[in-house]
Amino acid sequence: MAKKVALLQGNEVCAHAAVYAGAQFFGGYPITPSTEVAEVLSVELPKVGGKFIQMEDEIAAMASVIGASLTGAKSITATSGPGVSLKQELIGYACIAEIPCVIVNVMRGGPSTGMPTGPGQSDVQQARWGTHGDHAAIALAPSSCQEIFSETVRAFNLAEKYRMPVQVLYDEIVGHMRERIEFPEPGELEVIDRAKPTVAPEQYKPYDTSFGDVPPLAAFGSEYRFHVTGLNKAQDGFPTTKAELVDDEQRRQIRKVENETARADIEKNEEYLTEDAEIIVFAYGSIARSARYAVNELRKEGIKAGLFRPITLWPFPEKRVAALAKQAKAIVVAEMNLGQMVHEVERVSKGACTIAGVFRVDGEPINPGQIMDKVKEVR
Amino acid sequence: MAYDYEKSIRPGKLPHIWCPGCGHGIAMKGLIRAMDTCGLDKNNTAIVSGIGCASRLPGYMDYCTLHTAHGRAAAFATGVKMAKPEMNVIVMGGDGDGTAIGGNHFIHACRRNIDMTYVIFNNFIYGMTGGQFSPCTPTGDKASTTPYGNPDPIFDISKLAIGAGATFVARTTAFHATQIDKLIAEGIKHKGMSVIEVLDDCPTTYGRRNKFRSVVDMMKRLKEIAVPVAAASKMTAEQLEGKVLTGVLYKEDKPEYCEQYAKVIAKAQGRAV
Numbered sequence: 001m002a003k004k005v006a007l008l009q010g011n012e013v014c015a016h017a018a019v020y021a022g023a024q025f026f027g028g029y030p031i032t033p034s035t036e037v038a039e040v041l042s043v044e045l046p047k048v049g050g051k052f053i054q055m056e057d058e059i060a061a062m063a064s065v066i067g068a069s070l071t072g073a074k075s076i077t078a079t080s081g082p083g084v085s086l087k088q089e090l091i092g093y094a095c096i097a098e099i100p101c102v103i104v105n106v107m108r109g110g111p112s113t114g115m116p117t118g119p120g121q122s123d124v125q126q127a128r129w130g131t132h133g134d135h136a137a138i139a140l141a142p143s144s145c146q147e148i149f150s151e152t153v154r155a156f157n158l159a160e161k162y163r164m165p166v167q168v169l170y171d172e173i174v175g176h177m178r179e180r181i182e183f184p185e186p187g188e189l190e191v192i193d194r195a196k197p198t199v200a201p202e203q204y205k206p207y208d209t210s211f212g213d214v215p216p217l218a219a220f221g222s223e224y225r226f227h228v229t230g231l232n233k234a235q236d237g238f239p240t241t242k243a244e245l246v247d248d249e250q251r252r253q254i255r256k257v258e259n260e261t262a263r264a265d266i267e268k269n270e271e272y273l274t275e276d277a278e279i280i281v282f283a284y285g286s287i288a289r290s291a292r293y294a295v296n297e298l299r300k301e302g303i304k305a306g307l308f309r310p311i312t313l314w315p316f317p318e319k320r321v322a323a324l325a326k327q328a329k330a331i332v333v334a335e336m337n338l339g340q341m342v343h344e345v346e347r348v349s350k351g352a353c354t355i356a357g358v359f360r361v362d363g364e365p366i367n368p369g370q371i372m373d374k375v376k377e378v379r
Numbered sequence: 380m381a382y383d384y385e386k387s388i389r390p391g392k393l394p395h396i397w398c399p400g401c402g403h404g405i406a407m408k409g410l411i412r413a414m415d416t417c418g419l420d421k422n423n424t425a426i427v428s429g430i431g432c433a434s435r436l437p438g439y440m441d442y443c444t445l446h447t448a449h450g451r452a453a454a455f456a457t458g459v460k461m462a463k464p465e466m467n468v469i470v471m472g473g474d475g476d477g478t479a480i481g482g483n484h485f486i487h488a489c490r491r492n493i494d495m496t497y498v499i500f501n502n503f504i505y506g507m508t509g510g511q512f513s514p515c516t517p518t519g520d521k522a523s524t525t526p527y528g529n530p531d532p533i534f535d536i537s538k539l540a541i542g543a544g545a546t547f548v549a550r551t552t553a554f555h556a557t558q559i560d561k562l563i564a565e566g567i568k569h570k571g572m573s574v575i576e577v578l579d580d581c582p583t584t585y586g587r588r589n590k591f592r593s594v595v596d597m598m599k600r601l602k603e604i605a606v607p608v609a610a611a612s613k614m615t616a617e618q619l620e621g622k623v624l625t626g627v628l629y630k631e632d633k634p635e636y637c638e639q640y641a642k643v644i645a646k647a648q649g650r651a652v
Contacts, residue, residue, distance in 0.1 A: 024462065025458065025461065025462050027457075027458055027461075043647070046640075046643050046644040046646075046647035046648070047647045047648060049644060049648075051461045051462060051640060053457070053458075053461055053640075055454065055457070055487070056454075056483050056484065056486075056487035057483060059451065059454065060451070060454035060457070060483070060484050060487070061454075063447065063448075063451045063454030063455045063457075063458060063484070064454055064455070064457050064458030064461065065458060066447075066455060066458065067427070067445070067454070067455035067456060067457065067458025067459040067460075067462070068458035068459065068461060068462035069458075069462075070445065070458075070459060071459055071462040071463040071466070072462075072463075073462040073463075075458070075462070089448055089451075090448060090451065093447065093448050220425055220443040220445075220459060220463065220466065221422065221423055221425075221443065221463045221465070221466045222422065223422055224422075225421060225422055225441065225442060225443050225444075226443070226444075227389075227437065227438055227444045227445075227446070228444070228445045228446065229438070229446040230446065230447065230448055231446070238392070238438060239438070
């Protein structure tokens with residue numbers, strides 16, 4: 001049987017992917033350019049018995065998502081940069097309390113209200129660091145409508161598997177672009193559910209590291225009763241200020257994402273013509289499409305260019321970028337901000353090659369010609 | 380036989396953090412009796428709080444407990460209740476938590492008439508941070524940030540709840556200890572958003588600054604200002620000056636939010652509503 005296909009906008013695809021991944025709850029607040037995610041989920045979620053609620057503000061939306069997830073429901077919210085700024089408080093809560101959830105950020109310009117209808121990629125560092133305190137971060141950056149489907153499903157999987165908030169970051173161009181999309185059949189994409197406790201209720205501890213760095217999470221309303229807090233806590237979930245317990249928990253919550261096995265599981269990149277490339281173009285989201293075009297044109301001119309496209313932005317693909325920096329003469333980072341991921345590229349390259357940037361914040365996409373010019377300049 | 384509170388309390392979690400003379404313990408005992416009276420299943424009941432002295436209560440209680448961020452309890456609780464409407468949801472916290480930083484969440488939870496019971500321990504002050512004025516600190520009173528007397532007018536929490544759409548609103552005080560559980564129990568049984576305001580005392584950060592010589596004086600004050608609604612109807616405006624009404628202040632049957640959403644699901648699935 002032929003697969004179901006449709007011509008859909010990125011934001012619409014995201015909503016359908018959430019349902020595919022098993023989402024049962026959406027809590028949101030209207031904000032351009034992400035609103036279609038909410039609109040489609042208000043139609044689709046009740047069809048599958050799920051719940052949609054429009055909350056009174058962005059913070060409340062994030063709170064409702066965490067509360068719903070605690071009952072065992074896969075939960076999602078969608079917003080844009082200003083909304084994430086407000087949600088930062090409770091993104092930190094989801095980090096420390098280790099509650100799985102998905103946050104979609106359809107990026108526009110900024111800071112503040114910025115350019116609500118224009119595209120931007122200036123939230124990529126916000127996705128990494130946006131909340132106070134030390135914490136791990138997972139952020140995925142699809143660059144096509146089909147990829148929004150697969151990466152939204154993967155975001156739910158990673159949230160459930162690593163018990164934490166996961167951000168899906170795409171710019172307004174990808175969010176509002178319409179492309180042909182093939183709906184995966186049920187079972188075609190892997191769908192992961194959080195690990196449930198196997199111990200007797202009286203033995204359950206919500207942060208029990210004898211089950212590894214990602215302890216199983218019970219649901220409210222099941223036979224397990226437990227306490228959840230945003231305070232530093234011991235493995236039993238109750239607050240503590242004991243130095244060694246606080247230190248253990250904080251380090252574990254970062255280690256669970258940044259250990260080598262987890263990184264290999266979470267990191268995902270696309271490489272195009274990088275094997276023999278002398279110049280690497282580093283680009284993500286919609287700009288990776290311009291970059292790919294630029295690489296093809298440069299190759300026609302005999303310039304050995306290649307594209308490195310991180311699909312997982314966080315954790316940053318440190319090893320691979322370091323290796324490419326040793327192989328290449330230069331890495332050209334193209335992003336719709338004034339230089340954010342370029343700092344990571346510089347950090348991991350350790351001076352092994354020239355790093356240059358093509359930056360744009362005027363609400364227009366970076367076009368292939370701009371990237372080609374920069375490549376020729378640093379060649 | 381003495382009432383057994385321990386069956387509701389997590390083993391090993393007491394003593395609590397509250398100061399000697401704090402009214403929160405009295406309010407907590409009222410909450411325990413109410414939840415017990417209503418026969419709430421511990422596994423199927425969530426207690427959700429924000430941040431502050433009062434908000435430490437869930438940690439002591441042997442239920443599904445969620446100590447959230449400052450002011451956000453009602454919003455977290457809305458997510459819990461929407462996702463699992465069969466759960467009983469108790470929200471609780473202090474006056475600053477619920478009506479200042481959490482004011483928006485509070486009024487919108489009332490507006491939705493979602494089936495939760497919100498118990499506010501109103502001690503007129505931010506106690507945990509050392510006694511700054513809250514939206515409920517009486518005008519003219521001293522707090523650590525109103526050294527010349529509080530210039531702010533106050534929120535009347537119960538009126539706020541009624542105005543915002545809560546369908547059961549009641550008020551009592553820590554002095555009227557035996558009324559606390561009765562009102563909370565009535566709120567739990569009520570289908571929809573119920574708000575129970577319990578006026579209590581903070582001797583450490585409010586009483587000392589406002590010429591209360593002892594906790595007993597603070598309790599006497601709560602006794603003096605409280606007027607049952609029935610008695611108030613026979614009193615003049617002058618007699619009611621400086622008093623607060625206690626008892627069930629408002630009760631109404633209105634469609635409950637999760638039930639309304641169940642109809643949305645039925646419509647989306649093409650079933651008869």
